[in-house]
Amino acid sequence: MSRRPTATRVIRTVIGVAGVAAAVATVLVAGRLDVQPIGSEPASVTVTPVPAAQSRVCAGPVVEVGGDASAATAVASVGVPVITAGDGLDIAADVSAVAAPDDVAGGAGPSVLSAPPAEDGTALAGSQAQSVTGERLAGFAASSCIEARPEAWLVGGSTDVGQSTVVLLTNPSNVEANVTIEVFGEAGPVDAPGASGIVVGPSSQRIVPLAGIAPNIQIPALRVTSIGAPIAASLQQSALRAITPEGLDVIGATTAPGVEHVVPGFTVPASRPADGATGYDYRVPGVRVLAPGTFDSEVTITATPVGGTALEPRIATVPAGSVVEVPLDDLAPGGYSLTVTSDVPVVAAAHAASTADGATDFAWFAAAEPLDDAATVAVAGDQGASAVLYLVNTGTEDRPATIVGPSGERRFVVAAGGTPKPIGRVAGISTLASVEGLTAAVVYPGAAEFASFVIAPPGAASDPVVVRPR
Numbered sequence: 001m002s003r004r005p006t007a008t009r010v011i012r013t014v015i016g017v018a019g020v021a022a023a024v025a026t027v028l029v030a031g032r033l034d035v036q037p038i039g040s041e042p043a044s045v046t047v048t049p050v051p052a053a054q055s056r057v058c059a060g061p062v063v064e065v066g067g068d069a070s071a072a073t074a075v076a077s078v079g080v081p082v083i084t085a086g087d088g089l090d091i092a093a094d095v096s097a098v099a100a101p102d103d104v105a106g107g108a109g110p111s112v113l114s115a116p117p118a119e120d121g122t123a124l125a126g127s128q129a130q131s132v133t134g135e136r137l138a139g140f141a142a143s144s145c146i147e148a149r150p151e152a153w154l155v156g157g158s159t160d161v162g163q164s165t166v167v168l169l170t171n172p173s174n175v176e177a178n179v180t181i182e183v184f185g186e187a188g189p190v191d192a193p194g195a196s197g198i199v200v201g202p203s204s205q206r207i208v209p210l211a212g213i214a215p216n217i218q219i220p221a222l223r224v225t226s227i228g229a230p231i232a233a234s235l236q237q238s239a240l241r242a243i244t245p246e247g248l249d250v251i252g253a254t255t256a257p258g259v260e261h262v263v264p265g266f267t268v269p270a271s272r273p274a275d276g277a278t279g280y281d282y283r284v285p286g287v288r289v290l291a292p293g294t295f296d297s298e299v300t301i302t303a304t305p306v307g308g309t310a311l312e313p314r315i316a317t318v319p320a321g322s323v324v325e326v327p328l329d330d331l332a333p334g335g336y337s338l339t340v341t342s343d344v345p346v347v348a349a350a351h352a353a354s355t356a357d358g359a360t361d362f363a364w365f366a367a368a369e370p371l372d373d374a375a376t377v378a379v380a381g382d383q384g385a386s387a388v389l390y391l392v393n394t395g396t397e398d399r400p401a402t403i404v405g406p407s408g409e410r411r412f413v414v415a416a417g418g419t420p421k422p423i424g425r426v427a428g429i430s431t432l433a434s435v436e437g438l439t440a441a442v443v444y445p446g447a448a449e450f451a452s453f454v455i456a457p458p459g460a461a462s463d464p465v466v467v468r469p470r
Helices: 007-032
Strands: 045-047 054-057 062-065 075-078 082-086 094-097 111-115 125-133 138-145 151-155 163-171 177-185 188-190 198-200 204-209 221-227 232-241 244-251 258-268 286-290 297-305 314-318 323-327 334-356 359-366 374-379 387-392 399-405 408-414 421-426 428-433 439-445 450-455 465-467
Touching: 062 163, 062 232, 082 111, 082 374, 082 428, 125 374, 125 450, 138 232, 138 359, 138 439, 151 232, 151 286, 151 334, 163 177, 163 198, 163 221, 198 204, 232 359, 244 450, 258 359, 258 387, 258 439, 258 450, 286 297, 286 314, 297 323, 314 323, 334 387, 334 450, 359 439, 359 450, 374 387, 374 439, 399 421, 408 421
Parallel strands: 138 244, 138 450, 244 359
Antiparallel strands: 045 465, 054 111, 062 075, 082 125, 094 111, 125 138, 151 221, 163 204, 163 232, 177 188, 177 198, 177 221, 232 244, 258 334, 286 323, 286 334, 297 314, 297 334, 334 359, 374 428, 387 421, 387 439, 399 408, 399 428, 439 450
16 A cells, blocks of 8 residues: 655655755865865974084193003193184184093193184184104194094004004083994904993093003004094004104094095105005004994005006905005105095095104094085194195096185195195195185194194084974
């Protein structure tokens, strides 16, 4: 039995169908309209860090280990270095001293240089130089005043018989630093008790005799890392043959592990104290290479003399985690650039020695980082010392550049291909322009005052940061 639909039911059906049709039409129309999406971009603020004051740390006075027979491991400062600092804009650096609690002589400690934030592409630079003449310690040392960093690779020194090496750790900040020293040697990584957890207090320097943590290592290389605060790290090496002191040097950090390094201004003196040796001898020119990773490295060392072309390369295998010494005893006297290339990352530095009137001195030559477009060169002087600036261009095109110093402006061209360019004698504060990508070093080539340090670009400034509140 069928029923007829009531009027009410019919009306409801008609209204429902109409509603559905309206909804469908609305969706179709909305798809064609430019409707603003619901919501908005989260609020954000771009914060540009305020430029910080510039700071550089000098290594401090030369120190002697075991000068007092009753305290064989005690270190004592000897004399005071000469410091030259500035930024090339006639703005003198402020100089302050930090404490050196390990110095039993109670010396003034190392110096920290500070200046306002860099402007117009210039940067604060400084260096120190010191001559020492004593019964157990004699020689000339010059080094650059450097920025504190959380990591440094130090290639140089020795704790073999007659060699003394100390690690200089300076904390210029107002917070404590915790430092770890990793030591590598000719037989691989060295188990060095006491090399971790070294506390360097605020505004202070620790002096760590390397023989105390890694004795009898002929050719060490070090990685220094710091947490809590960055550290300015360097080495000081001195030599004693029988009862005669035979030189000293302050050794700055070399470039971080990589497959190509450039050592600018490597110098072989005309008067060398020894002609050849088996293995490492500080009196004989050579290159020290560390392969810090887990793979052996095949290393190629190419020397290019001033005004000449690259010489026959030397090839050596460096076992993983080990240090190898490659002699350069057949190089003629003169200035060179050294290029060290490898198939896995390595670190490297070179050394040579000179002699005059019965006195011997040696110098270490670190690999250098490429410069920015402008650079400041600070050359500290000592009586009788003179210095030469070397620039190296490993690119494919010659580079015109300019130096402005106390003697005025000089324009020159740095040839492509890695041939070192000596820029004559330099002193005081100079500025370099149009040198982006070049590497540079200052060399004191004196027979009795032999030293070198690289010109490093300043650390990168902080980029603007976008902050989004949560």
